[in-house]
Amino acid sequence: MSSLRFTKMQGLGNDFVVVDGVRQQVALDAATLRRLGDRHFGVGFDQLLLVETSSTPGIDFRYRIFNADGSEVEQCGNGARCFARFVVDQGLTDKTEIAVETARGVIYPRLEAGGDVTVDMGAPRFIPADIPFVAEADAVVHQLDVGGETVGITVVSMGNPHAVQVVSDVNNGAVERFGAAIENHPRFPARVNAGFMQVLARDEIALRVHERGAGETLACGTGACAAVVAGIRRGLLDATVRVHTRGGGLSISWAGEGRPVLMTGPAVTVFDGVITL
Ligand SMILES: N[C@@H](CCC[C@H](N)C(=O)O)C(=O)O
Numbered sequence: 139m140s141s142l143r144f145t146k147m148q149g150l151g152n153d154f155v156v157v158d159g160v161r162q163q164v165a166l167d168a169a170t171l172r173r174l175g176d177r178h179f180g181v182g183f184d185q186l187l188l189v190e191t192s193s194t195p196g197i198d199f200r201y202r203i204f205n206a207d208g209s210e211v212e213q214c215g216n217g218a219r220c221f222a223r224f225v226v227d228q229g230l231t232d233k234t235e236i237a238v239e240t241a242r243g244v245i246y247p248r249l250e251a252g253g254d255v256t257v258d259m260g261a262p263r264f265i266p267a268d269i270p271f272v273a274e275a276d277a278v279v280h281q282l283d284v285g286g287e288t289v290g291i292t293v294v295s296m297g298n299p300h301a302v303q304v305v306s307d308v309n310n311g312a313v314e315r316f317g318a319a320i321e322n323h324p325r326f327p328a329r330v331n332a333g334f335m336q337v338l339a340r341d342e343i344a345l346r347v348h349e350r351g352a353g354e355t356l357a358c359g360t361g362a363c364a365a366v367v368a369g370i371r372r373g374l375l376d377a378t379v380r381v382h383t384r385g386g387g388l389s390i391s392w393a394g395e396g397r398p399v400l401m402t403g404p405a406v407t408v409f410d411g412v413i414t415l
Pocket residue numbers: 152184185205211212213214215216217298299331349350351352355357358359360361
């Protein structure tokens with residue numbers, strides 16, 4: 139038996155087990171991840187974040203992201219903010235601007251004076267093959283057949299895949315009706331995070347996300363980035379948007395094609411713990 143030190147954190151209620159892989163040896167297989175992620179038999183989390191050192195010059199850390207179903211993924215917005223708060227609070231760095239490698243490129247979190255964290259999440263991508271999404275041509279809105287109903291989606295890669303739908307009311311049952319079906323739709327060979335966005339004003343949206351590998355979460359940071367980018371591409375939103383999720387609000391800015399998405403929001407430590415594996 140071995141023990142694992144971890145910190146429970148949350149960003150807008152999207153909750154994480156954060157593991158220091160710099161100062162302790164960590165080996166986690168998919169079955170162990172699922173057991174730790176179980177809210178009744180384990181600790182419970184939407185994602186587990188594993189912090190490691192990076193061997194790339196100029197990069198401070200590497201961090202790996204695992205969904206509650208044990209799958210490893212490329213990117214996590216709320217997780218990036220919690221990662222930054224974690225490495226500073228745990229004394230792993232004294233920098234407040236950090237360069238961190240993920241499975242899909244380098245992102246740059248910055249701790250703000252008031253406690254929020256701003257992350258340069260990199261530039262979004264739209265080419266169907268990059269999502270990956272099966273489509274004959276590039277388009278801002280694709281029609282998707284979901285169990286006999288046709289829905290309009292905008293596909294966005296924030297490193298991880300997103301399909302964003304505009305709905306008249308985020309609480310009208312679309313998340314429950316379409317979320318899992320879109321996540322597992324055959325036109326998304328790597329599955330997808332399914333976002334449902336209600337436009338409240340040109341600078342304000344309500345958003346719910348059914349996450350790949352975790353189900354609906356209280357908030358999804360990359361989902362918020364993808365929704366704002368989709369709304370801007372569709373001509374519905376301005377460059378800076380306040381996003382209301384079930385877990386609270388965050389701000390997203392995007393200056394357009396080829397430019398990075400900037401996300402600002404909270405990152406909170408809940409408790410430290412040790413679990414026997
Ligand atoms: N909660 C995250 C996204 C985590 C990964 C996602 N479920 C995926 O499979 O791509 C966020 O805040 O971005």
